Amino acid sequence: MAKAKAGWYDDGSGRQRWWDGQLWTDNFQEPQPEEGGLGGVINRIEAEAVAGAQPRPAPQGASYVVLQVILKEKLWGTGSGNLTELERAVNAQAALGYRLHTITTAASGSKGLGGGDRIQATMVFEKLSY
Numbered sequence: 001m002a003k004a005k006a007g008w009y010d011d012g013s014g015r016q017r018w019w020d021g022q023l024w025t026d027n028f029q030e031p032q033p034e035e036g037g038l039g040g041v042i043n044r045i046e047a048e049a050v051a052g053a054q055p056r057p058a059p060q061g062a063s064y065v066v067l068q069v070i071l072k073e074k075l076w077g078t079g080s081g082n083l084t085e086l087e088r089a090v091n092a093q094a095a096l097g098y099r100l101h102t103i104t105t106a107a108s109g110s111k112g113l114g115g116g117d118r119i120q121a122t123m124v125f126e127k128l129s130y
Contacts, residue, residue, distance in 0.1 A: 004096040010054035019057050053085065055092035063127045065098060071119040086121060098125035 004019055008029055011017035016029035053069040069089055071082040090100050102124040 004057035009056035011056060011059075023060055024057075053089035053092075055089070055096055057096060058098075058127055064101065065093065065125045065127075067093065067123050067125065069121045069123070071121060082119070086123075089123065093123075093125045097128050099128055100124075101126040 004021070006019060006021040008016045009019050011024060018025045018027040053067050055067075056065060058065045067089055069085055071085060093100070100123060104122050106120045106122075108118050108120075
């Protein structure tokens with residue numbers, strides 16, 4: 001079975017935690033301070049859209065990982081890039097030894113700056129066994 005490489009990953013709680021290649025450790029990274037101004041707002045909107053899609057190994061003893069991606073129309077420019085975001089999330093998790101098992105979506109109107117419809121994609125990944 002493919003093993004996830006050692007590194008910092010979102011452990012499912014929204015924090016970065018060190019994965020030693022075998023197990024989760026008790027080492028956490030502190031969140032970075034937020035950037036101010038319009039650039040900071042835009043960066044936070046974009047980060048929110050992909051925060052749940054950060055690749056990570058399954059918790060010890062588990063065979064599945066659940067990731068969520070918030071998809072929406074871009075604030076400026078053309079095209080949403082949503083398929084690219086989904087593709088990145090799927091490929092990043094595949095590189096850790098997981099395959100996409102299930103994907104569901106839920107849609108809602110925008111509640112924030114920038115407008116556009118929001119779609120939440122929830123993906124369940126299954127650990128591959130060789």
